[in-house]
Amino acid sequence: MNSLDPRVQRLNMAADTDNELHTNSHLITWEVFHQEKRGKQVVHVGIVHAPNPEMALILAKEQYARRGKTTNLWVAKTADVYTFSTGDDDMFATIPEKTFRDPASYKVRDRIEKFQQQNNLV
């Protein structure tokens, strides 16, 4: 092949290439979790295809840790991760409002001031 690329020129592609396309079966996928710094949460970032956990970690390092900061990576077989269905997300909407779980909804200052005025504590 007449190419501008010296590496392509060096390959004897015509002689080497077996033109049959073999469809391989698949390597399994691994879900990858990334921890940026010590003390931070470990966060899901994506997947890699790999035959075993060791290779999955090596490929995850190339794919998800080649720039920026990384302290650790975790991998888990996709098949071992159990999930709800995204379409069932209404089950998390149990009651219309949950202000009783919200610190900002507890306001006592008005009551304290009123009490202080009534009892001459100011």
Next chain:
Amino acid sequence: MYGSTNLTEQEAKRMNDTSAEDADKLQAFEDRIARGEKIEPDDWMPAEYRKQLIRMIEQHAHSEIVGALPEGTWITRAPNFRRKLALIAKVQDEIGHGQLLYSAAETLGKTREQMLDDLMNGKSKYSNVFNYPAVTWADIAVIGFLVDGAAIVNQVINSKGSYGPYCRALERICYEESFHLKQGHDNVVYLATGSKIQRDMLQAAINRWYRPLLHFFGPPDKMSAHSEKLMKWKVKLASNDDMRNQFLDQYVPKILELGLTFPDPNLRKNADGVWEFSDPDWDEFKRVINGDGPCNKERLAVRRYAEMAGRWVREALMNPSDKYKIPLA
């Protein structure tokens, strides 16, 4: 366009006909998108939505993989060590982006092996721009600045789409591409402010890439079939002409300010803020996309060679008792 959403008249007609879908589910799906929510892999989705997304994300992934080839050509001949490091990193990123995009497409049910096969047997396409050669080092500068600039325009727009895994992949990709763009600009400015030989080499490269860059966003709106569904479903978010105009608006001034030119006397911004240019020969675009470009054969032959030469490694790693499962997100 990186991932093409250009339809034939027939495809557009089929897309707009959703009579075969469950009306209630379709309504809930469209309402969710209208509210600005994302669709996740295990949600119900219309068959055409799945099909068009697979096609678009797959083409985008192939574009990243094939796009690494013209640039890879110059790794061995980069002019200094810093440029060589940056180019290696960029090419590595492009392959990584391909992997992220294949992952996103896989969540829709097409396996990665099938996508790689379809690239090699010519069933699925990749961006036309990579069927042109990088003749000199200055082509690397122009690719890094203008081709990546065009890709970013396209990708930033697509990252506002409705499919969760594609958006997540694109956010990560756009973040990394900003380094590609900056190093490309640096490279262009360095050549533009250098010796006469360097300037001439850069100008020649700009002249070579001008037409492929106009082709990048696909045929003009008046020449392509439309589907209101693709827009409504937020698969396509801007028309080809709008994206092309946005690109010209951002990048033409950055070339002109260096005292360089484009090989088109009709390139100018009109009073309405719309860029006008000479007809970039859409027949050439069609010819090249259908296989008759300067590098189509080489690109596929190299990809095929890599597949064949690496097969024994993949086969050696295969564990026959493992069962493939579609990734989660």
